[in-house]
Amino acid sequence: MSNVKSKLSKLSAVCLLSTVLLQGCGSSNDNTSSANGSSDAAKTNNSAASADSANSTNNATADSSGNASSNASDNASEPAKLDHVDLTYYFVNSPQADIASVEAALNKLVEPKINATIHLKLVDWGAYDEKMKLVNASGEPYDLAFTATWTNNFYQNVANGAFAPIDDLIDKYAPDTKAGVPDMFWKTVKVKGKTYGVPNFQQATAGYGYLIQKTIADKYKLDWKSVKSLNDLTPFLETIKANEKSLIPFGYNQVQDPFLLATPMFGYEALGDTKTPGWLSLQDGSKVINQYETKAFSDYIHMMRDWYTKGYLRKDAATLKDNTADAKAGKDAIAMGQIDIDTPTFEAAGLKPGGRMSNFNKDVQSYDLQFVKPLLTTDKAAATITAISANSPNKERAMMFINLLNTDPEIYNTITWGVEGKHYKKVADNRIETIKDGGYQTLSPWEFGNMTQTLYFEGDPQGAEVNGVGTKLWADLNRNATPSSALGFVFDFTPVKTEKANCDAVIDELYYAIASGSVDPDKYLPQFIDRMKKAGADKIIAEKQKQLDEWRAANQ
Template identity: 25%
Template sequence: MRLKKWFGATTTTLLASSLMLAGCGGKTETGGNEGKSSIPTNAESAVSAPKATVALKAYFPGDKPAGFDDVLQAVNDKLKADNIGASLNINFLPWTDYGNAVSVKMSAGEDFDMYLDAPWLSMNQMIASNSLMELDAMVAERPELKASIPDEMWEYNKFDGKIMGIPLGTTQGQLYGLLIRKDLREKYGLPELQTLDDLEKFLYTVKEKEKDIKPFVINGIKADKLPFILSDSANLALDEVLEIGVNMFAYSIKDKKVVSQWASPMIADAYERVTKYYKDGILSKNIAQEQNAETLFKQGKYAATYYAADGVEGLKYSEMLQDGSDKLEVFVPNGDKAKPYTAFQQWNFLCIPTSSKHADLAMDVANWLSVKENHDLMEYGIQGKDWEPVGDTSYKVLSSYSFPGYVLTWRPTLNRTPDTMMPDDKKWFDFSTNPANFTLSPTAGFNFNAEKVKTEYAKITPLHDSVFLPLSQGVLPADKGKATLDEKMASLGGQKVIDEIQAQIEAVTSEK
């Protein structure tokens, strides 16, 4: 799972509350843990000389979770019982100032041991200034940590060939679809949706026959995902990689060229379809300003809404099934043959500053958190008080404890899902956590650095919201929107940005 910059604080909060996440970090000043990879059992700890406890300071974004002090005390107690030699001192900083605050602390040489960074924060700059610790050797020495994260995540989240942060995520790629009202589909005798034609028949049937229910709602800011859902090539690996980590651009495998998404033949049909749906009233005329899609769908005012198999989107609607019904289902276009491209790129990293005096111990704690029992304590809270297990891969929520696991504890092999997750959602989320269900992108390992074209990139970036989104929403008809984007991109230096993206992709692919 990824947490991109444009999600903002609202989605960040939702992400944390939806998955009941948790996080933290550690290491020892005495050197007793340096270089060791095994985690002692309680029996081993009992016969080992107790290690001096070093308090490791961590900075993470957001508000302190409810009940966090009790959970952190339990974590520190277990760290002591396991004789790791560390305790955790976790500090939360407001999202609005997190990036700047951490950069200032780093520049001032403040002594702290771990923090969340990302390419959308200051990670590239921190690497360029030699402010982050290289972690390759330390990861190799810690088998629990290494095994808890798929090899693909380690390999394709390096920076200049080096591990500069522990990649934090759950899913291995993007899989998009729609959440629909199953009860409405059955009401009109329609078969389970398998194709876009099936979807279209469902949406137009709702429009024709339902007086108080409209067909489809999506927040305007997310409408740039509609071409990924409403194209004949949705969720398939064909001739183009559409998500290369740079908004509005794609990569043509056939031509080995960077192209604009709106020029992509793979999703050209989607822009025409969106234009038609907007004109016909399938999409709300207010789509550009829409911000309450979740609420409107839960209120029963719409028959379909946006879905992503990320472990978050589907959970927003689990309360609709509290009456025991199964009135919701997930439609994933081409789901029976889905194997989308992925670069295995994650958007959040646990980083260790070079100024830390306790890097090895911090990694020992990351390793300790990669053992299921310890991971569950941090991420879900105190068993019996905050949660209880439901088998090995699910859990029941008992309290309001909600830790943001994307800052520290996300491990694809250890993740549990809430027992309120609808079966369809769990099916596709589980699908998305398995690397084998994706096709390796030829651009894997590419991470765009706009430094050489920062002026031009700054000029074209606003086109995403001013033109590209309206095109994706259907507000701008396909022909007009594409022409406008071509014209503006050319006049603002977009080709220079494309050439730089091209050069950086070629540099990565030539090394393979």
């Protein structure tokens, strides 16, 4: 263990986690929002009614072009009948210099509707997990938090009693939010029959592939459409390493780790979060296995070791929690991607995509190719959720605010894009250009509510805004997604909380050193598996198998 720590210390670098180059939040940030109010999902009523008295609704409807627009009356929720409250909202993103302006603008919209002042508590990507562990353990009475399967772990927090059950609150204060999200998404936020979070309807159906800088692919005549697996990228990386000294051949960070991000790429789906032992084969969906003992994992880490030793990754890859600075500087030649709609599909629809890399740097366009077809799994449908703290003193008002985020386009776009003229400029009725140094550029429309409401930005294909065609592409994909055989199964961590905590500690210490190729897998993989078993991995897997069998029997 001391040897591993020594190697990690040599690899460590001070890094800040920010928006990651992973599209469609399956893991982290999907910044390919083709997002606008669709005529289906944006016809919502802002039922931000008062706790017991105000029953009027605010209508947010979609106009004939599919643009989300609010027809809400200012007094619809009769805020005078509500006592004023303060709501604390924790969420994750990169630091934003002018978040105060956004908070002020947001409250100008929210206070007249529900008589609440929102306090935005933005925590940097790299610090969010630990921060929320401390907040939840301390019993701090906050109100709302962003949670997911990949950060501020939703299922573990439910097992720990950190989040409030909210079925009655949804029915009373957010029926339109409920109606705007497909039923299959709601199944993923239920634990033991109770709902503990509101899923954000966004690009969740998970296809996977890669992104390559367009100039590089064209310059070296790389057959970028021929790739069928990660290993097929090896000759491309070799060419880039030999000829493009200023570029990083393969962009990698902990959130972008392909094995944990793209489980279907390896023939599996996660049950719960992707790190915890216990995956399910897509071919044989009956037996829960230890993913770290599979041939797929062994092949992956040996490939990564080869890439690392040849200099295709940054030397500090094992400890890198974010490479957004590299993406903004156009340094990553190739990156892993969670891709719902790729370049060929956009082009077939008559659109002109700049590619996902252009989300971070408009001068760096990319070809995006999906080579693993979309599949809706529980961990992806639950990849972006808003939950209410069990210790919130204002649960009713917190749900009213969630409803506004999901049904009021003006409120949603304020927290998503900021203040017009300061943080973005309008270039069309439903298209904007973000202002690079404006002080607020989260690039995370998937994070805050129903994404069909979002404005199009420079990362969206040209023409996507016409009649809402861009939103229709991804919204239809999600509504008609192929579900996994275990979609809706939610693993209850409660019986194995201790074992999970022990395994998490081993994973945090060893996994990324092995998975990034930074250490010899033949030496460290056996140690990793042995320590996981001693930490309780087999007990977790047995408990998952038991719960899965019971779930299948009840849902036949």
